[in-house]
Amino acid sequence: VALNVAQxxxxxxxxxALVIGAGPVGLFQVFQLGLQGxxxxxxxxxxxxxxxxxxxxxxxxxxxxxxxxxxxxRELTERLLQQIKPFAATFHLGQEVATVEKMAYxxxxxxxxxxxxxxxxxxFIAAGVGAFVPRSVKVDGLDxxxxxxxxxxxxxxxxxxxxxxxxxxxxxxALACANSLAQVGNPLHPQRPASVTLMHRRDSFKASDDTxxxxxxxxxxxxxxxxxxQPTGFAEHNGQLTGLQVVDSDAASHLxxxxxxxxxxxxxxxxxxxxxWGLDLERKQLKVNTEDFATSEPGIYAVxxxxxxxxxxxxxxxxxHEATLAAFGAAARLFPEQPIHLxxxxxxxxxxxxLGVVPPTV
Amino acid sequence: VALNVAQxxxxxxxxxALVIGAGPVGLFQVFQLGLQGxxxxxxxxxxxxxxxxxxxxxxxxxxxxxxxxxxxxRELTERLLQQIKPFAATFHLGQEVATVEKMAYxxxxxxxxxxxxxxxxxxFIAAGVGAFVPRSVKVDGLDxxxxxxxxxxxxxxxxxxxxxxxxxxxxxxALACANSLAQVGNPLHPQRPASVTLMHRRDSFKASDDTxxxxxxxxxxxxxxxxxxQPTGFAEHNGQLTGLQVVDSDAASHLxxxxxxxxxxxxxxxxxxxxxWGLDLERKQLKVNTEDFATSEPGIYAVxxxxxxxxxxxxxxxxxHEATLAAFGAAARLFPEQPIHLxxxxxxxxxxxxLGVVPPTV
Numbered sequence: 001v002a003l004n005v006a007q008x009x010x011x012x013x014x015x016x017a018l019v020i021g022a023g024p025v026g027l028f029q030v031f032q033l034g035l036q037g038x039x040x041x042x043x044x045x046x047x048x049x050x051x052x053x054x055x056x057x058x059x060x061x062x063x064x065x066x067x068x069x070x071x072x073x074r075e076l077t078e079r080l081l082q083q084i085k086p087f088a089a090t091f092h093l094g095q096e097v098a099t100v101e102k103m104a105y106x107x108x109x110x111x112x113x114x115x116x117x118x119x120x121x122x123x124f125i126a127a128g129v130g131a132f133v134p135r136s137v138k139v140d141g142l143d144x145x146x147x148x149x150x151x152x153x154x155x156x157x158x159x160x161x162x163x164x165x166x167x168x169x170x171x172x173x174a175l176a177c178a179n180s181l182a183q184v185g186n187p188l189h190p191q192r193p194a195s196v197t198l199m200h201r202r203d204s205f206k207a208s209d210d211t212x213x214x215x216x217x218x219x220x221x222x223x224x225x226x227x228x229x230q231p232t233g234f235a236e237h238n239g240q241l242t243g244l245q246v247v248d249s250d251a252a253s254h255l256x257x258x259x260x261x262x263x264x265x266x267x268x269x270x271x272x273x274x275x276x277w278g279l280d281l282e283r284k285q286l287k288v289n290t291e292d293f294a295t296s297e298p299g300i301y302a303v304x305x306x307x308x309x310x311x312x313x314x315x316x317x318x319x320x321h322e323a324t325l326a327a328f329g330a331a332a333r334l335f336p337e338q339p340i341h342l343x344x345x346x347x348x349x350x351x352x353x354x355l356g357v358v359p360p361t362v
Numbered sequence: 363v364a365l366n367v368a369q370x371x372x373x374x375x376x377x378x379a380l381v382i383g384a385g386p387v388g389l390f391q392v393f394q395l396g397l398q399g400x401x402x403x404x405x406x407x408x409x410x411x412x413x414x415x416x417x418x419x420x421x422x423x424x425x426x427x428x429x430x431x432x433x434x435x436r437e438l439t440e441r442l443l444q445q446i447k448p449f450a451a452t453f454h455l456g457q458e459v460a461t462v463e464k465m466a467y468x469x470x471x472x473x474x475x476x477x478x479x480x481x482x483x484x485x486f487i488a489a490g491v492g493a494f495v496p497r498s499v500k501v502d503g504l505d506x507x508x509x510x511x512x513x514x515x516x517x518x519x520x521x522x523x524x525x526x527x528x529x530x531x532x533x534x535x536a537l538a539c540a541n542s543l544a545q546v547g548n549p550l551h552p553q554r555p556a557s558v559t560l561m562h563r564r565d566s567f568k569a570s571d572d573t574x575x576x577x578x579x580x581x582x583x584x585x586x587x588x589x590x591x592q593p594t595g596f597a598e599h600n601g602q603l604t605g606l607q608v609v610d611s612d613a614a615s616h617l618x619x620x621x622x623x624x625x626x627x628x629x630x631x632x633x634x635x636x637x638x639w640g641l642d643l644e645r646k647q648l649k650v651n652t653e654d655f656a657t658s659e660p661g662i663y664a665v666x667x668x669x670x671x672x673x674x675x676x677x678x679x680x681x682x683h684e685a686t687l688a689a690f691g692a693a694a695r696l697f698p699e700q701p702i703h704l705x706x707x708x709x710x711x712x713x714x715x716x717l718g719v720v721p722p723t724v
Contacts, residue, residue, distance in 0.1 A: 028428050061721050063707035066390050066682040069445040083431040290652040291673030311653030311687050320428040321683030325673050345425035359423050
């Protein structure tokens with residue numbers, strides 16, 4: 001499924017709804033907003049939609065999605081992307097929401113870690129275990145190069161031609177990124193990197209079968225290097241990162257040349273910046289009501305694993321319900337003048353129009 | 363999918379859980395109870411599982427089931443039946459729950475309209491718009507023959523050999539029943555009816571394409587009669603029903619011979635007997651909490667379209683969530699000595715055992 005991926009713009013994007021998190025619940029939030037006639041932008045820390053379902057469970061079976069006796073995390077994601085296609089949401093991937101500020105007239109000013117700005121009337125925090133804080137490389141001082149030579153969960157916005165690229169991680173996104181760089185370089189840029197190296201502490205990965213097969217083929221043809229090691233320090237020259245100091249599986253220390261480091265270490269279960277937004281919390285979860293899953297701040301909703309309420313179970317199917325009632329809540333807030341009637345996708349011509357379908361007449 | 367269909371027994375069946383309603387939410391209730399290690403019996407007024415999804419929407423597309431961009435009511439039902447297969451629930455179809463009485467030790471004595479008795483520790487009312495009250499034939503005095511020559515939403519428990527059978531209705535179950543009687547007679551009984559006639563006020567039906575095609579083929583080959591008419595009275599001889607007085611589309615009155623009348627007129631949106639069980643109601647809906655969807659009576663849960671709570675939307679996907687939390691509530695009630703931990707179907711060996719699956723090792 002092709003996504004609309006936004007390019008950075010200088011002025012804030014005005015929108016009715018911003019969904020933070022592109023896991024299954026965030027994707028279904030887009031669907032339910034769409035049924036209410038509300039178009040959404042979506043931000044996620046990972047470089048693709050699907051959240052943990054793709055990063056950790058891409059090939060693993062899930063058995064408790066109603067009506068899907070068995071499906072993998074990737075299949076669930078693809079099905080949801082197909083389902084939300086009529087609503088043409090815009091995705092902003094490989095970046096976290098860094099700041100949220102209340103504006104006049106009930107809007108929120110939002111800025112991501114890559115400088116994309118929104119003015120949104122509603123926010124939906126569908127961040128799962130954490131869409132805010134990428135797991136960092138544990139090397140003192142390395143964060144100085146963040147956004148110039150060090151990137152988290154994203155490709156750099158410049159050509160990698162002639163550069164030595166080091167990719168860190170063992171999940172789907174780390175392997176998929178290393179494969180893609182070794183095969184075609186940075187998409188949209190013509191030059192190939194001088195070298196692409198994947199580094200992880202063990203020669204063992206959590207990626208899908210396809211990605212893993214490509215990885216091993218690229219290693220066999222020497223298009224991709226792999227090293228079993230952990231970073232301990234870095235080298236620089238005139239303020240430019242030149243490499244990482246690493247210790248390998250035989251406890252030997254090396255200097256590994258690197259002009260660019262791309263870290264795909266997943267996301268941290270920390271709440272991160274959201275803890276600073278002044279929302280009511282309970283044991284590091286966002287407190288919501290069960291009527292429309294609004295947080296303590298009107299206009300900000302929390303759905304999926306990040307919220308809490310009496311009876312809460314961290315199950316994807318519960319998040320689907322929460323996203324649905326949150327969309328009704330947002331519609332009531334955005335269109336206070338018009339009553340929000342429950343309509344059925346089987347029978348409502350309005351919903352058929354929004355979905356772009358022509359059901360059979362009976 | 364083959365169902366376990368119970369035969370009537372003299373003594374009450376002891377069970378941990380009884381689900382009232384075999385629509386999509388009732389079926390998913392069986393699934394979630396199964397994941398908690400709780401086996402269920404299921405009662406439904408219609409002669410097959412699926413509820414309104416099969417009776418009214420068998421071939422019509424539904425677009426808002428998460429992960430199923432489009433599916434028909436029948437497909438959703440088949441998918442859910444597949445999903446609950448590991449849990450071997452027993453179905454009691456074509457009958458309504460008539461009485462519920464509280465017993466000692468937190469159990470409930472339940473009896474259906476066909477005399478099947480249960481002692482159940484928990485009840486799940488997943489009755490949608492109504493699993494309790496079949497829509498009746500509007501002919502004064504005809505109900506005298508109920509369960510002897512008049513049957514609602516069910517085949518009679520005796521041989522129809524040599525009898526004139528009149529089927530009333532225009533939905534999936536009326537047509538499927540008339541087709542089946544015309545083709546093979548009453549299943550499990552060897553003799554064929556003398557005649558099978560379907561009657562509805564218009565020559566226009568709400569059945570699936572397959573069922574409709576068979577209906578027209580049987581009419582063409584004269585194995586099945588159809589009459590456009592409405593009942594106005596009945597004829598009897600020595601206390602035996604002999605026929606219905608009907609008025610046809612030309613306003614002419616006839617006496618239509620009938621030894622047995624099978625009415626498939628759907629279910630009434632009335633609460634029926636459940637209104638007498640002493641449960642808290644609000645505008646004819648059952649009031650529940652949103653923590654475990656228990657009614658005002660501990661041990662009785664209400665899920666799907668029959669319940670109400672702040673924010674309630676009558677959507678199938680919301681019923682799936684409600685059934686899930688109700689299963690956790692029931693597990694806590696049935697097994698008070700053991701803590702109920704949330705487990706994931708992707709990773710839990712206990713759930714894999716209950717589901718009877720061997721997921722790939724990674």
